[in-house]
Amino acid sequence: CALIKRELLHGCVAGVCRYPLGMSGGQIQDEDISASSQWSESTAARYGRLDFEEGDGAWCPEVTVEPDSQKEFLQIDLRSLHFVTLVGTQGRHAGGIGNEFSQMYKIKYSRDGSRWISWRNRQGQQVIEGNRNAYDIVLKDLEPPIIARFVRFMPVTDHPMNVCMRVELYGCEWLDGLVSYNAPAGEQMSLPAYFNDSVYDGAVIHSMTEGLGQLTDGVCGLDDFSHSHVYNVWPGYDYVGWTNESFPAGFVEIMFEFDRTRNFTTMKVHCNNMFSQHTKAFRQVVCYFRSEADWEPTPLVFNPGEDEQNPRARFVTIDLLHHMASAIKCRFYFADAWMLFSEITFQSDTAMYNTTLAPPKKDDPTHKVDDSNTRILIGCLVAIIFILVVIIVIILWRQVWQKIVEKASRRMLDDELTASLSIQSETLAYTHNQASTSSEQESNSTYERIFPLVPDYQEPSHIMCKLPEEPGSTAASKATTTTIVQEGAPHYAEADIVDLQGVTGSNTYAIPTLVMDLLSGKDIGVEEFPRKLLTFKEKLGEGQFGEVHLCEAKGMQEFMNTEFSFDIPEEQTVLVAVKMLRSDADKNARLDFLKEIKIMSRLKDPNIIRLLAVCIYSDPLCMITEYMENGDLNQFLSHHEPEGFNDLSYMAAHIASGMKYLSSLNFVHRDLATRNCLVGKNFTIKIADFGMSRNLYSGDYYRIQGRAVLPIRWMSWESILLGKFTTASDVWAFGVTLWEILNFCKEQPYSQLSDEQVIENTGEFFRDKKRQIYLPQPELCPDSLYWIMLSCWRRNTKERPSFQEIHRALLEMHP
Template sequence: NFSLFFFLFVLFCVCRYPLGMSGGQILDEDISASSQWSESTAARYGRLDFEEGDGAWCPEITVEPDNLKEFLQIDLRSLHFITLVGTQGRHAGGIGNEFAQMYKIKYSRDGSRWISWKNRQGKQVIEGNRNAYDIVLKDLDPPIIARFVRFMPVTDHSMNVCMRVELYGCEWLDGLVSYNAPAGEQMNSPSYPIYLNDSVYDGAVIYSMTEGLGQLTDGVCGLDDFTHSHVWPGYDYVGWNNESFPSGYVEIMFEFDRTRNFTTMKVHCNNMFSQHVKAFRQVVCYFRSDLDWEASPLSFSPVVDEKNPSARFVTVNLANHMASAIKCHFYFADAWMLFSEITFQSDTAMYNTTLAPPKTGPPNIQPDDPTHKVDDSNTRILIGCLVAIIFILVAIIVIILWRQVWQKMLEKASRRMLDDELTASLSIQSETFTYNHNPNQSGTTSEQESNSTYERIFPLGPDYQEPSRLICKLPEFAQSSEDPVQDGVPHYAEADIVNLQGVTGSNTYAIPAVTMDLLSGKDVAVEEFPRKLLTFKEKLGEGQFGEVHLCEAEGMQEFMNKEFLFDIAEDLPVLVAVKMLRSDANKNARNDFLKEIKIMSRLKDPNIIRLLAVCIYSDPLCMITEYMENGDLNQFLSRHEPEGQLAQLSNAPTVSFNNLCYMATQIASGMKYLSSLNFVHRDLATRNCLVGKKYTIKIADFGMSRNLYSGDYYRIQGRAVLPIRWMSWESILLGKFTTASDMWAFGVTLWEILNYCKEQPYSQLTDEQVIENTGEFFRDQKRQIYLPQPVLCPDSLYKVMLCCWRRNTKERPSFQEIHQALLEIQP
């Protein structure tokens, strides 16, 4: 059992090696294409992770949605078992920005008949790249057996695409090029039908299957209970009923690439006799070496097992017959016969179709069954593989130990760094920062742009992970001094994040995938609102995919559910914010817009802006949210003064300290609600809080899209736009955004409130100095600069702020704790 399991493990590892596009083993003459833009973008430049020529293969013309004529083709010179593919766009040292967002794969074993790959659910389109430099790897499930492979870019609108690719797998030493068999049948059970057809067969399927390969060679062994599967009941098996075969047997013919000397055939059979399923009682095999079939067939009868219902491999000794084709008659032992894998061993084909990892674990093989022993001829290879694995494990252990020692050395060295040695990396990936990724977002530029170059501080703390290419590496670790900056969403430590692209290139919240699945699986709980009842008042902001307008909505009260009450008479218009998606927005932006509507419709908290209604029956798509009559908190407080003689002399409106605390408590309450859902806001500030009557506060997300606040966002060398003065040190240096980083921003927001928004945080520091100060937080040598205590801020409130700015994220309070503390402090 262990030997076979280890054998399968080794084969799986072997079958995920790159086949030579990036390594150069595939020659230039074996790479071709349908067309090319120029000689410098010819097919030979379509190698993964290479930058020769103009950096990739690019077709001659723009790829259209209905045009699948463009392709990049690779000839592997022999049959290969391909389990994985990788793609990349054209980066060309930052000059190129062309990539394939989607693609299809076609393959051929002989160069004449081309087959479209599809996954086990029947989908052909593969998700590709989202920028020009990241490598995206996709498992081929099921894997393919082919000599020729074509990558065909797919688009949902007219666009220029370029590709670099790699194939991963191993040589197909079985030599099997097709099997012909009767089509699998349907078993009717009392609960549901069980489909036992070969759903991934790539040949012709009418009444029988001809000239193809499928589930019998996909490397997936079925479970003991065939009614269970990761797709549908019976999926992993091909099965036949004896009533359909008067002769009492099923004929399967196997065609090979050339004449071979066969030693064994292994058939994985189901033996669930309680369902009238048993392994075959006899097999008779005929051999064809040239044009004629041999007169004397080979017959084999396994021991019938009526005690153990486990699925098993049955090994048939083929007695070194020479053949280019084998025709086998499998005789029924019961009403049904089910196979999931058939493999062959021949003189040059030790490896078999279990090269891909079985999804159900290793086959259930009984130790006392001699038919399941691994061939003696494989022993030396198995020993060699075992030795190789041991060496690899030893090397991994040595590397781990070396890294730990090196990490400690770096940590000691970093503590001795002087001021002038520190420059912080800001190669954060996203073109827009606030909530989402949009590589094409123009954004609002900072008034303080910097041309300086920053190196990264290497993250030494064991609690933090290094995002892939998130920040530039130290010189001693760098592969290139011109490492590209990624346009991906920054790393999240707490959960897998679902990224939605809003109309301004941002979105309201960063949402864990599980939470979004739970929330967005329901119908939209808001009604369609008549556009004609919206009156434009002011444009609040804009971005690449749309705009945010301030509008008045007439009759909104009639469209709202009873749980939402307006403090406005029914005959008066309601002030609302309208997010409007441009009608020419791409498909992804439209889908994300609808997802955002579903999420927003479920957010119900008195301190979070609510979604009121939608306009989605026609373009442009709109979502209508609350807007408070006093505008945002930053502008509101900047127009007011603290109570006292100065306010009386200037006759300025005032806000009491009690009301300041009341507003801060509401913000903490709203964030407590978001954090309970594991939502991360990522741009909490007074500009993103709206003020209503009686100092009511609701958290929103309009700040980044407004030119009024462009000075609050720092533009990184023409790329990311970041609110660095509100960001935690780990967000700036490590790209980590969690509820703890929101807590840091809350401390800054509280500081703004108690300063009546008269001053920008760290106003005495330049943007570069703010960035360098985050390095001091990182090193924690007591040299970091904190925001000073506001004049009207009591010590108890300033202690709350300092708790929010603790270096260790685990030591920062939760929003529930902060909310309770503010309730106790509030007079």
């Protein structure tokens, strides 16, 4: 099939020479990809392959790229000369964790590895527009194309920034082997038409030396040389031309240098023959051959014959009679006042094929088609057609199979995922036969429960791929399938980020594993509350399927069970938070909402926000939770002066107590911060989950394009880089929350760092080369409290303290 490439390339239709050269396909080996520097081993040059996600997902230079530095580059060695017509670039997103890309770049190339040439477009510009985000692939035509073995991509910025790149090259192998041609500089006709070689990449003074240009750019000139294939250029652009007035000897001499000694069969010269403008193809060419150091004494002479009938441009083919040479010097003799060339190509070695796309003339001895090669071409085409047919059949079969599966899933959803409400019994009847669909979907409830599979990490998003069956089932022990990400994974490896947006938009961390002991039984333990007794005061936030409102509840005390009571008179209204599901929410959202009610009803601790009541007998479904009179801890502390409040460890102990309770249930909060802690009377603190839903705290979350928002400034390194959320990662977040408290929430954690730099800093924790940045000790923080913070931020999760230990230490500081 390579013969097709040869014929297309030599037929002056290089626009179809656009085959990927092997970055994404793997044909280019790792050892042939190098770079000026690398940020880490997992962002080395070999990871700079387009559309690949291995390592950290891209090549990233070691340092921030400065404007006009041009020091950083990603280099590809193609092992041989190639005709490169197109390039593709992409940034690094690493499954939503990364956001680095190069908005601009330059290209340098070399044919021998020593002399490097800066690519310029046909208007002389070097800078190529790159990417606008980390996801999309941007393809750019190289006009003119380049002929090179080595290619460098050099990121360009207009301000200091971090960049990462993935690239691909497209083109064909350069079969001519031509590395340079030397010729007199092109001249100007009085039309005016300029016949200079405007893209020549060698030296141009009075003559052109040691370069390639328009004679090898794959674009053939038109019959009328005053017009061009290229837009916004001058007349004569496609041709390099000379007038006989400048050459008393009557010829123009062009010398061609090749990469090695070759066995030459033909040379093809594309000439203009617009004889009405005194322009004709050459009348004679005399070629000399140099195989070693000396030129052969006897030249080859070829006379094409003049044509004054057909003004069309044409290829003139010269039979080189299998001369062996590493250089050819040809003298082209004028047939009229002007001689214009647009392309010169060579065939050598085994490339003895018909090199035009048009059928050969019967009386032309230079166009002999090898029947065996024709058979090979036909065989290749038949094989390609067969492969395409097989691919189409597979695609159609998969589509049909997918429809069958979808129909089966819908039937299962209709039959199994049901939640029925019984008004007579005033209890919630909830079915548990949902294993097959919950494995495919990620529920979004307030808290997440995990079971220890290994001492260190759990993978919440994959920890339950199938629900446990009913007690007594023999298959129960086989129902749990796990996917564990090894701790040694690259620090920018694509993490399994799940959809963290809750049903109502207020919970960022809750992906339950639907533990059956929590969901067993029909009684949800909370009463139905009359909607008419709720007075809406403020909208706290909203999500895809619902809203969160601050309400006043009248007569709430009458509906509470004996385990919970308000320390306020019965006739006084109570502030509550109401999570409301929109009436148009789909069945899955409704199911998730009921799951959240079930789980919240089981959480009973003085330092955890309680579920008080529900409104589920009619739409919209609502759950009513506590809301503390002093609001969230972040706003509470930020409005207090340090000298007016000195009992911060007491508040921290309340948070630690609540987290100790959650950890005892193997629940993971995933968004512990002062914005998610509510303040009651006497500085009582209760842990909640309203932070994300409030626009006030939108700046605390890093948005991953099209995926989720993450509180990265509170997250542990393994949560950001590996997607692992455990009690140990909650401990890390507690350390940041404690830092917030000691700073009276006057400053955001890592306020001096951008979001991208925060993520980069987690990479330093991963490598553990003592270059990571810790949050500084707050001004009013005693050493003992700062030591607790630092212990929460230990790299090794096993070395971080438990919430039991943290709670005990804080109580000792506050007798």
